Amino acid sequence: MCDTASPNQFVQKLDDYIDSLTHKKENLIGVLHYAQEIYGYLPDNVQWHIAQKLDIPSATVYGVVSFYSFFTMIPRGEHVVNVCTGTACFVRGAEKLKEELENQLKIKAGETSPDNLFTLETLRCVGACGLAPVMIVDGKVHGRMHKPQDINEVLAKYRPES
Amino acid sequence: MDIQLTINDIVLKVPEGMSILDAARTVNIDIPTLCYLKLNEMHYNNNIASCRVCVVEIEGRRNLASSCSTPVSSGMVVRTDSLRAIQARRAMVELLLSDHPKSCLTCAKNQDCDLQALASELGVRHISYEGEESEFEIDTSSSSIVRDPNKCIRCRRCETMCNDVQTVGVYSAVGRGFETVVKTAFDLPLSQTACTFCGQCIAVCPTGALTELDQVDKVWKALNDPNQFVVVQTAPAVRVALGEGFGLEPGTIVTGKMVAALRRLGFDRVFDTDFAADLTIMEEATELVHRIQHGGRLPLLTSCCPAWVKFFEHQFPDLLDIPSTCKSPHEMLGVLIKSYYARTLGIDPKTITVVSVMPCVAKKYEAARPELSQGSETADVDIVITTRELGRMIREASIHFDHLKDQEFDHPLGESTGASVIFGATGGVLEAALRTAYEVLTGETLEKVEFEVLRGMDGLKEAVIPIAGRDYRIAVIHGLGNARTVLEKIKAGDSNYDVIEIMACPGGCIGGGGQPYHHGNLEILSARAGALYREDRSKTLRKSHENPAIIGLYKDYLGEPYGERAHQLLHTTYTARKKI
Numbered sequence: 001m002c003d004t005a006s007p008n009q010f011v012q013k014l015d016d017y018i019d020s021l022t023h024k025k026e027n028l029i030g031v032l033h034y035a036q037e038i039y040g041y042l043p044d045n046v047q048w049h050i051a052q053k054l055d056i057p058s059a060t061v062y063g064v065v066s067f068y069s070f071f072t073m074i075p076r077g078e079h080v081v082n083v084c085t086g087t088a089c090f091v092r093g094a095e096k097l098k099e100e101l102e103n104q105l106k107i108k109a110g111e112t113s114p115d116n117l118f119t120l121e122t123l124r125c126v127g128a129c130g131l132a133p134v135m136i137v138d139g140k141v142h143g144r145m146h147k148p149q150d151i152n153e154v155l156a157k158y159r160p161e162s
Numbered sequence: 163m164d165i166q167l168t169i170n171d172i173v174l175k176v177p178e179g180m181s182i183l184d185a186a187r188t189v190n191i192d193i194p195t196l197c198y199l200k201l202n203e204m205h206y207n208n209n210i211a212s213c214r215v216c217v218v219e220i221e222g223r224r225n226l227a228s229s230c231s232t233p234v235s236s237g238m239v240v241r242t243d244s245l246r247a248i249q250a251r252r253a254m255v256e257l258l259l260s261d262h263p264k265s266c267l268t269c270a271k272n273q274d275c276d277l278q279a280l281a282s283e284l285g286v287r288h289i290s291y292e293g294e295e296s297e298f299e300i301d302t303s304s305s306s307i308v309r310d311p312n313k314c315i316r317c318r319r320c321e322t323m324c325n326d327v328q329t330v331g332v333y334s335a336v337g338r339g340f341e342t343v344v345k346t347a348f349d350l351p352l353s354q355t356a357c358t359f360c361g362q363c364i365a366v367c368p369t370g371a372l373t374e375l376d377q378v379d380k381v382w383k384a385l386n387d388p389n390q391f392v393v394v395q396t397a398p399a400v401r402v403a404l405g406e407g408f409g410l411e412p413g414t415i416v417t418g419k420m421v422a423a424l425r426r427l428g429f430d431r432v433f434d435t436d437f438a439a440d441l442t443i444m445e446e447a448t449e450l451v452h453r454i455q456h457g458g459r460l461p462l463l464t465s466c467c468p469a470w471v472k473f474f475e476h477q478f479p480d481l482l483d484i485p486s487t488c489k490s491p492h493e494m495l496g497v498l499i500k501s502y503y504a505r506t507l508g509i510d511p512k513t514i515t516v517v518s519v520m521p522c523v524a525k526k527y528e529a530a531r532p533e534l535s536q537g538s539e540t541a542d543v544d545i546v547i548t549t550r551e552l553g554r555m556i557r558e559a560s561i562h563f564d565h566l567k568d569q570e571f572d573h574p575l576g577e578s579t580g581a582s583v584i585f586g587a588t589g590g591v592l593e594a595a596l597r598t599a600y601e602v603l604t605g606e607t608l609e610k611v612e613f614e615v616l617r618g619m620d621g622l623k624e625a626v627i628p629i630a631g632r633d634y635r636i637a638v639i640h641g642l643g644n645a646r647t648v649l650e651k652i653k654a655g656d657s658n659y660d661v662i663e664i665m666a667c668p669g670g671c672i673g674g675g676g677q678p679y680h681h682g683n684l685e686i687l688s689a690r691a692g693a694l695y696r697e698d699r700s701k702t703l704r705k706s707h708e709n710p711a712i713i714g715l716y717k718d719y720l721g722e723p724y725g726e727r728a729h730q731l732l733h734t735t736y737t738a739r740k741k742i
Contacts, residue, residue, distance in 0.1 A: 044348045057331025058347035
């Protein structure tokens with residue numbers, strides 16, 4: 001998720017992207033998506049920078065960021081774990097899956113682990129209802145997550161080898 | 163093309179595209195609303211249908227419709243007074259009240275609040291809904307505006323004003339669902355944003371979410387301090403609006419009563435900012451001539467309006483060399499009271515308190531600017547109160563305003579001409595400047611002193627005025643959005659104006675953020691402007707340079723206009739600021 005480039009390279013990348021757009025102001029949401037992909041989150045100074053580049057008020061940018069749950073203003077961990085809480089997953093035990101993840105990661109949904117490795121979040125239906133309940137790690141869907149052992153195995157893949 | 167429809171059994175024809183709410187108004191049916199705001203003169207409407215109070219029943223439609231955002235259609239049958247519409251409207255107001263502080267009695271907007279008035283009109287006697295109540299911090303960071311988001315009903319009129327009309331963009335709806343509230347970028351205190359403190363958000367806020375920083379108690383304290391010599395000055399636009407707070411018709415001139423009331427309140431001297439407006443003309447006109455003769459940068463931009471000054475400091479920090487360096491009139495008078503007048507009386511300036519009564523909330527911020535003082539202990543102006551605050555003081559002192567006998571300002575700093583009176587309306591400053599410039603540059607008497615081309619509510623007025631063989635290209639702008647358009651042109655080198663007057667508020671100072679609330683009725687502004695022009699006509703002297711007190715001031719104290727002492731006392735500097 002997080003790019004490994006330096007902050008200066010981040011700004012350059014973001015500016016290049018914005019410069020490449022024909023319609024700038026109209027593409028605020030796209031720009032925010034891109035910025036979050038590079039930075040991992042949208043801190044105030046990045047939002048302010050985007051506002052200057054797009055020539056729109058910073059309050060407008062902040063309003064949009066605060067509206068969509070996809071955007072985050074808090075730094076995320078290296079890996080983002082999402083639990084689907086859509087109807088099918090809910091019926092098939094999404095709540096238990098979430099609790100098990102909170103247990104294993106020792107953080108609550110919406111939080112980031114102290115070692116900055118994992119962020120746990122929830123989202124609505126990802127369209128993989130046949131595999132319910134699902135968890136998504138860095139965009140990859142893992143289905144039928146019933147057993148604590150299976151969940152542990154998935155997480156282990158993202159932990160650094162020791 | 164006109165469309166025929168029926169509202170409450172009344173058949174009417176209105177132009178296509180009109181909203182049901184506006185159509186109803188043409189047949190004297192006032193559908194209540196809290197968020198709708200029609201700013202015809204500025205070509206902006208706030209009809210986002212967020213308050214849901216204006217719902218009506220339309221025959222053949224299952225759901226009620228918000229009449230502010232639903233256009234009329236041919237054959238439409240509308241009921242604004244059906245039981246369903248009335249009950250829904252009342253429910254909307256109850257829902258708004260369920261998440262609104264119940265502190266009306268102690269609210270700054272008590273009896274001037276649209277939500278309170280509506281609850282009364284709709285006969286809301288209890289609130290059927292109990293639930294969570296928002297809790298936000300109150301922002302008292304600035305010297306001008308107090309934001310209490312707990313009283314915000316998310317109508318977003320302030321956003322329309324700040325973002326669309328003024329193009330300052332300080333506010334945005336932030337968050338989602340119940341948590342949504344109008345805030346600044348990154349929840350910054352207002353003092354750290356690009357807010358110009360024009361106060362137009364206050365002027366349109368239907369509740370007490372946005373109010374001015376109240377300074378009335380500071381004034382009472384100064385008036386009751388036996389060691390302080392308290393001097394008051396009043397801006398031109400105050401005298402044509404103050405009466406509204408006492409039930410007088412908009413446009414009533416109450417200059418004499420205002421002076422009498424100020425004396426009754428206990429001020430030691432009652433001076434007129436108009437005097438300093440005449441002085442501003444002398445300084446600014448000389449500055450313009452100086453720039454033209456010495457190849458200085460044009461256009462010269464007026465600098466009387468502190469909101470406009472803060473706007474260009476934030477938005478055009480690379481153009482800081484084009485505005486006039488003249489302080490605003492009340493700051494000029496403040497510094498003269500504490501220097502020239504203190505010397506005349508033989509008293510220590512530190513024992514003088516200068517109070518300005520202004521139609522403006524930005525003047526409060528301006529008075530606190532560090533460069534507008536003579537050393538750290540004596541600000542040029544100590545306290546600024548608005549027209550509204552003065553009205554409240556008069557009521558608090560149990561003075562029957564409309565029974566007061568007219569009185570005159572004190573001499574010498576209360577003497578003024580008709581030229582200075584019209585400073586309060588958009589176009590007034592340049593009209594006043596032209597009256598003086600013409601006579602100074604040609605040496606002839608100007609017979610027709612009215613420059614009608616500069617009057618009226620157009621956002622941008624332009625004229626080419628020939629004086630002494632040179633054409634002066636001038637422009638008059640009100641509203642910061644209009645100013646931005648012209649500033650962009652200047653920045654790009656596409657403008658050939660010589661001088662531009664810019665005022666932040668619609669209509670100029672008469673529409674200032676500190677004036678009695680117009681509740682969306684902008685015709686009040688025209689009435690106030692009309693009154694200023696009447697006051698101008700009633701004066702014997704109508705040209706600034708004819709003011710005998712001004713002539714005396716230069717002779718006895720200042721020396722030449724735009725000279726050394728004038729520079730030291732009457733001119734100022736600007737600061738580049740961040741756009742946030």
